Each structure stands twice: as C-alpha cells, then as structure tokens.
Amino acid sequence: MASSRGKSFIGRFGVHIAVLVFVAIWTIPTLGILVSSLRDKDQLIVSGWWTALSTSSQTEAGRTDAADKQVEKDGKFLIMGNLFGAGDARTVTAFGTKAQQPTQFEAGTAADLGEGVTLQVNDDGSYVMSSPKAFEITRGQRVYFSASAPPRFTTDNYRTVLFSEGIGRSFINSLTVTIPATIIPILIAAYAAYALAWMRFPGRALLIAVIIGLLVVPLQMSLIPLLKLYNGVGLFFGVPAKTYLGIWLAHTGFGLPFAIYLLRSYIAGLPREIMESARIDGASDFEIFVKIVLPLSFPVLASFAIFQFLWVWNDLLVAMVFLGSGSDQLVLTGKLNALLGSRGGDWEILTTSAFVTIIVPLIVFFSLQRYFVRGLLAGSVKGG
Incomplete structure (x- = not known):
C-alpha cells in the first residue's frame, strides 16, 4: 500500500510539473510581447525583451x-x-x-x-x-x-496604436466579422452533426468521409475558386462583391468541416438510452436535438467557438479578399499591418499591435476555458 501510495504521489507530482512546464511555454511568449510593447523603441531594436531590466x-x-x-x-x-x-x-x-x-x-x-x-x-x-x-x-x-x-519603459507605443486614425473603426469591423462568423457555423454544424450521428439516411457514410476529407484542403487552394463562385452568384442576383455577407459565408465554409467533425464526435458519444427514452415518449428528432443534445453539447460548442473566434479574429487574408482594403473596410489586423509601413521594421508597433489583438481572444478564452478541455476530449470516451 505504501508503495502504491508512493507511486501515486510521484505520479501526481509529475503531472503538476508537466502542467507547469506547459503553462510556462504558453505564457513566456505572451510575457515577452507585453514587455517588448512597453520598451523604448531604441532599446527594443538592439536587445531582447529578457534584457529589459538591464543596461x-x-x-x-x-x-x-x-x-x-x-x-x-x-x-x-x-x-x-x-x-x-x-x-x-x-x-x-x-x-x-x-x-x-x-x-x-x-x-x-x-x-x-x-x-x-x-x-x-x-x-x-x-x-x-x-x-x-x-x-x-x-x-x-x-x-x-x-x-x-538604463532600462526605459514607455506607453507611447500604445498611444500610437490605440489613437491612430481609423483604429476604432477597424475594431468594430473585426467584431462585425468575427461574431457572426463564429455563430453561423455553430448553428449549421450542430444540426448537421446530430443528423450524421443519430439519423439514418442513404449516403450518410459517404458524406462523413467527404467532410473528413475537407479538413485537409488548404484555405489558400480553395480561396480563389470560392471567390469566383461568390462573385458569379453575386453578379447574377445583383449583390455587391465586397460585403459582410460574403466574408461571413467564406468563414462559414472554411470552418464547417472541422465544426461538423468535432460536434459529431461528441454528439455520437452521448448515451443512447437518453435518445431512445425520448423517442419512446414521442419526442421528434427536432425536440431531441433542442431539449437534450444542445444542452449536453455545450462544452464542445464552446470549444469550437474559441477556435473559430481565434481564427476569424486573427485573419487577414480572407478579410482582404472578401471585404476589401478600404479605410472603412479594414479589419483590425489589416489596420495594424498598415501601421507597420511597407518595410515592417517598427518593432515597437509590431509588438504593441500583437498584444492589442490578443486582448479580445484572451477574454473569450478565459470566459469559456472551463469547457475547453471537456470539448477537446469530444468523442474520446463513448457513452454506455
């Protein structure tokens, strides 16, 4: 028993050490960005952030x-x-x-x-x-x-970034793009995942295989064909090319394969007895989905929301293609990129911009982080 308890203690200690190591690996770069964003620009270009407190x-x-x-x-x-x-x-x-x-x-x-x-x-x-x-x-x-x-710290870098012309508009543009582009894929993927997990229909296995195959398609490969298709449809219906609707649909298309795969894995692992009991009581598929599946699937929905929010918020390529690069259309990443100039050598602007862009994702992550690990383990353990 002593040996067993000793191994258990060693095992727990090892787990704690491993967790601390991973936390440090993820935290140190963020700390480096924060310190660099507060340093004087002349010192920043000649020494690393770890020397910020030395001469x-x-x-x-x-x-x-x-x-x-x-x-x-x-x-x-x-x-x-x-x-x-x-x-x-x-x-x-x-x-x-x-x-x-x-x-x-x-x-x-x-x-x-x-x-x-x-x-x-x-x-x-x-x-x-x-x-x-x-x-x-x-x-x-x-x-x-x-x-x-001696070490010099300043907030001038943040004043330059936060009070530059058009930064507020670009922040609103990013929110306008990111929030719907996160919600729309979740709504569509949740219905599709339930259908692929619990409903029987012809071609179901083939459809699952196609969705899994789409996970490996690079965004850059499908970007131009998707843009041509959208422009053709927009021209036919008389819809302007550069609209928020276009970028919402683009991010929805790029995010759906992963969303459906992740949600289906989780929903398929829900206890079958709950579904069967609901059917015996006369519940329809829609009622089962709304009253049983959605509440039980909140961890995986929150996990995907974090991933999708991060991808869309940090995106620049899709926003430039589908929304444009005008002063009223630039998202936050585009505006901050414009502040760097053509050479991109303003390190104080780069580090400050990087830290500014991660503030909102950090708020989203810490708001939903208690569901994150549970969602990542989606489908790893099947229900009885």
Whole structure:
C-alpha cells in the first residue's frame, strides 16, 4: 500500500510539473510581447525583451558643432558641446571618428585627429575639440560612440496604436466579422452533426468521409475558386462583391468541416438510452436535438467557438479578399499591418499591435476555458 501510495504521489507530482512546464511555454511568449510593447523603441531594436531590466548598449553617430561655435582660450581654439540632448541619461563608454573603429578611444581620453587637433568625449556626452589654430570646418566633426542606457519603459507605443486614425473603426469591423462568423457555423454544424450521428439516411457514410476529407484542403487552394463562385452568384442576383455577407459565408465554409467533425464526435458519444427514452415518449428528432443534445453539447460548442473566434479574429487574408482594403473596410489586423509601413521594421508597433489583438481572444478564452478541455476530449470516451 505504501508503495502504491508512493507511486501515486510521484505520479501526481509529475503531472503538476508537466502542467507547469506547459503553462510556462504558453505564457513566456505572451510575457515577452507585453514587455517588448512597453520598451523604448531604441532599446527594443538592439536587445531582447529578457534584457529589459538591464543596461543596454548601442553604437550611434553624431556631430560636433561647426567652426562658428568655436571660442579661443589660453591660445587654443575650442569647440565644446554635448552629443546628448537635455535630460538624456545615457553614458558614453567609448568613441571614435571612423565608422570602421567606432569604439577606438575610451570615454574621457583625448583622441589625436592630426595637426595638433584633439577630441575628448566624456562619459556624460560632453566633448571638447581643441586646435592650435582657428577651425575652418563648416560642418561638425563626425563622432561615433557607444552609449549605455538604463532600462526605459514607455506607453507611447500604445498611444500610437490605440489613437491612430481609423483604429476604432477597424475594431468594430473585426467584431462585425468575427461574431457572426463564429455563430453561423455553430448553428449549421450542430444540426448537421446530430443528423450524421443519430439519423439514418442513404449516403450518410459517404458524406462523413467527404467532410473528413475537407479538413485537409488548404484555405489558400480553395480561396480563389470560392471567390469566383461568390462573385458569379453575386453578379447574377445583383449583390455587391465586397460585403459582410460574403466574408461571413467564406468563414462559414472554411470552418464547417472541422465544426461538423468535432460536434459529431461528441454528439455520437452521448448515451443512447437518453435518445431512445425520448423517442419512446414521442419526442421528434427536432425536440431531441433542442431539449437534450444542445444542452449536453455545450462544452464542445464552446470549444469550437474559441477556435473559430481565434481564427476569424486573427485573419487577414480572407478579410482582404472578401471585404476589401478600404479605410472603412479594414479589419483590425489589416489596420495594424498598415501601421507597420511597407518595410515592417517598427518593432515597437509590431509588438504593441500583437498584444492589442490578443486582448479580445484572451477574454473569450478565459470566459469559456472551463469547457475547453471537456470539448477537446469530444468523442474520446463513448457513452454506455
């Protein structure tokens, strides 16, 4: 018994450790996005988010003042100034005058520039350029320096994203697309799943095989044929091409195979005795479906709702094709993508946008998460 209890304790401990590992694997990337979205953009491009609390170093270039700012002192001509702006807390660690050797001299030392000209850059960014004769340079001396800076955090990234023009409209567009595109497939798939699980009709097995086969069809392969079909039908009935109806139908078509497969697996595992008792009491298939199957199937319905909501909310390709890319048609992902520009190098906008887009899915997930695992196990255990 002691050995059995010992194994049971070890087993439970192992399960807890495994759960913690998986939670960490899923949480760390999200934490990284959050930290990166709050970092100063200059520090973000030179170091990873895990160094956010440590001092960062970056090599930059600047110029001294020109000859018109020189002063004469003790027989020498001096140009003095500071490479940093007011309130800059960075510290210069090394400097140089050539791009090939940007850290040739340590901060505080005098660099010989030839013909008696010296340049001294101090750790606070101040500099003194000295010459035995008057300077004649019309542009300042190019200076390269390595500067270390303390951690800097800011909310400017969020102000840029949340208060950019059109972001509110794109958020409403995303909700307008996502909510119906989540509800419609569930309604259709629930009826189809019940019929395929408990009703007998010719071609039922073939229909199930076709639905399973559709699970492996890539979205990109079916996107253009579906668009041509929709445009043809819309032209015949005089319906505009770029409408919410089109994108709802598109997401419904792409989501139905998985929805029917998942719901059928769960509904087929419901106890047969309940169905038979209801039939004996004179209940029709519709009454059994509405009063028995739907309430018992809520876990799997919630699970699919989470999946479908995430897919549609994060979608960009289908939205661009079926809804358009106009300022009044862009969904949130499209608008945030436009903020990145053509090169997409604004990392502070990218990380902030990523965190903004996951807020709503996180709310949906945590609202329905207690049904998530039960829904994922749909059909794994058959009823007696």
